[in-house]
Amino acid sequence: MNERKAKPLREELIACITLLVCGAGIHRYYVPQIVVVVLGLVLCIWMFMLEVTKGTPEELDREARDERNLMLQDRAAWFCRKVENVLWIVGWIAVSLFTELDTISYVIYWIIILRYWLFFLTRWWMNRKY
Amino acid sequence: MTNRIAELRKARKISQAELADGVDVTRQTIISLESGRYNASLLLAHKIARYFGLTIEEVFLFEEEETT
Incomplete structure (x- = not known):
């Protein structure tokens, strides 16, 4: 049984925390570096969430339509x-x-x-x- | 508006997850409906009533003084 579930609220919280962490360390980088770091992190999170919710397309669809x-x-x-x-x-x-x-x-x-x-x-x- | 979802579900020994699957919503929506924190749309009310084999009026109880 697949216990991994899609949870929009959790995903949004992870995105918020990531942006906050990026924002906290932003002064250490030049602007082009910030763009690369943020985009890299967003990509990592997106791939992680894709893996977490793998095999639950029906549930994802239901969450989206609920x-x-x-x-x-x-x-x-x-x-x-x-x-x-x-x-x-x-x-x-x-x-x-x-x-x-x-x-x-x-x-x-x-x-x-x-x-x-x-x-x-x-x-x-x-x-x-x- | 109040509803008899929890009462009907327990009488038929149906879990919240099973009802959620049956009417194509999340379990959290069923929890919110049962606790009265969320009012179902007409479409969802119809689906739930049909799931129990009842009419909307038999599942959802409207109160005259309600304005919304």
């Missing part, structure tokens, strides 16, 4: 979007008012614009679809 899991993902995504909006706007105000990093201020402003437009257009498209 309505409660989908509801949790929707709510988590909605909550994260609201928090991200606040963080981007606070970040833009802070960078614009308290630093002289004009380029970064413009980039943040355009990211905010793109986020809102992407959300609006996605809702418009879904409104037509459903």
Whole structure:
């Protein structure tokens, strides 16, 4: 009997911890090295999770289709979007008012614009679809 | 909304995992339904009722004062 099971929550936790560990040691590397290290770690985790969940395609499929899991993902995504909006706007105000990093201020402003437009257009498209 | 899933399942000596397999959801969803922390969609309610050979109204009990 195969006891290995797919657990989306555990996989997401592992990804969060990995990013945190990478972030903690990030100052020791130059930017290109950071990209290589992070991508390498992500690849290792992906291969590890593939091995862990090997032989459980039906269960993986069910986890992906499970309505409660989908509801949790929707709510988590909605909550994260609201928090991200606040963080981007606070970040833009802070960078614009308290630093002289004009380029970064413009980039943040355009990211905010793109986020809102992407959300609006996605809702418009879904409104037509459903 | 309350439901009789745990009662019906125990009466028929069915495990949560077996019910989950039967209606194509995870066991965690059955646990949440039984504890009343999660309300099933119409589709899942239909599947569960059909699994027990009952109607939705016989498995899921709606209360008049509920607004959602």
